[in-house]
Amino acid sequence: MQKSTKIYIAGHNGMVGNAIWRTLTSKGYTNLLGVSSKELDLKNQQAVKDFFAIEKPEVVIDAAAKVGGILANNNFPYQFLMENMQIQNNLIDAALQSSVEKFIFLGSSCIYPKLAPQPLKEEYLLTDSLEPTNEWYAIAKITGVKACQAIRNQFGKDYVSLMPTNLYGTHDNFDLNSSHVLPAMMRKFHEAKENNNAAVTLWGSGTPMREFLFVDDMAEAVVFALENKLPEYLYNVGTGEDLTIKQLAETIQKITGYQGEIIWDSSKPDGTPRKLMDISKMQALGWKHQVQLEEGIQKTYTWFIENIENVKEIKL
Template identity: 60%
Template sequence: MIFHPTNLHNTLEKSAKIYIAGHRGMVGSAIHRKLTAEGFNNFVFRTSSELDLRDQASVKDFFETERPEYVFLAAAKVGGIMANNIYRAEFLFDNLQIQNNVIDSAYRVNVKKLLFLGSSCIYPKLAPQPLHEDSLLTGTLEPTNEPYAIAKIAGIKMCEAYRSQYGCDFISVMPTNLYGPNDNYDLNKSHVLPAMIRKFHEAKEENKPVVELWGTGSPLREFLHADDLADACYFLMQNYSEPGFLNVGVGSDVTIKELAELIQETVGYKGNVHWNTDKPDGTPRKLMDVSKLHALGWKHKTDLTEGIRITYQDFLQKIEAYSV
């Protein structure tokens, strides 16, 4: 039997019980900050050591006990080019398990609304730019992050399927490249922007004459501050209840070389940059078409230069944890 959504366009009540999966990560913590600033205080949290989201029985028990009304699914196994390429099986298995367990358990306890966070890597490597939502599944994925992308595509389709069959108000958003407080600065697992912050900072502290960066510096990338994504998620939880997923981004991009120059200036490193062209560039360009989101009335607020400054300050506060 096919059911149709009956509880769409839920308005988040200030007293609502909210579960943020991945609340200690960059995205989850940003969502928590946003909701707290808006006056919400009825949160339920579990750290990964308290609740393994890959474990179906544990997740089922958690949902049946806590019965949250709204869910932000920001938990995922994430990383940059190196981590995505090395830990291919883990990225596919872990992310599928997390999504399957949380989405299905949310349905079974009648969660009012769930927001699933994906990634811009779901798009084909050579999809037309800027990347429009209609480009999903129209071509071959970027090989280095294919397992992660396939997991995220499955999450989108799972939300759509549960909406279609069971009438669940489950929505999906696909953010572009993210950065901000609580980012991962581990050079083996981090994304390009936090990795550059750490590399330039350490080179400055150690008076190194040269910093080596991967690739040619020519790929174009778009960067969205995590607090802007959190603002968009809050906006969409109140204003969007459609089957199709939405891109979340800024609508403009910079080359990796331009990004490096911005970070170098922010950090204050005076040395030179060597581009190691034996290392991969990844996708040549990845700019999101955010016209659908703009049409709903939301736009980002944080300028990239200011965002990098804020993020560098966050790194400086965490530097002891990353010191060798």
């Protein structure tokens, strides 16, 4: 890959897109392209076609999506299904029509069946039913994976899908109604500490097991896929290690310095009991994460405090 290759990062203002942009810049890539959703609504097929015709990107990284936690997915199933399909369909088809040779599609570990054996291997895709709380989002993502696979099979182009585990880090969404578990907990503990609250209530039982990857490591995985032609259509990206939500809460509690009590609200849904990625395919090719969980949470908390007035709050 030439450092002057024109690389379009769709969703470059998002948590993942931002990390990809920073990582590529730090590695000397000089021809990056990014536009906000205000300038280009990726749901608008004609606008996306026109954009590709004018800009002629050589490589496309799709980090644009409508993203959210259990509550958001439950409340807005249609938007999670339809907007994600529109965004990715418009990008993938415009890339194919304008002869883009390399396309990196980002999905999510929720594409795998709810009760699939752990750790989740790529070949478990479409072998059983999905977790109902986020099946809308998952089905959209599965169609994106399949579109890229079809292009790969039919046209021989290097269109590849990366399935990240749960990501966290700088530029995350910290809105309590739409955020993922880790930033939501961080905000709750921080505010409880600031307000001297005696207890913090967290969702669920605390028993589900989850895996978390620092977003800068995810960006490194994308660069790895950019700089190497990966032989298969689908790769998991994670740490290969998980912990209970309770252990996660205790880690964040320690880092934020909150000294009160944690109350678990078991009336709220837990989601999938365990979600750990099998990352042996990416590891066999030579990629491995670098940032350990405590270090990543500390970096995220430092960034959160420094940017507290301006942290992203996605309202649904």
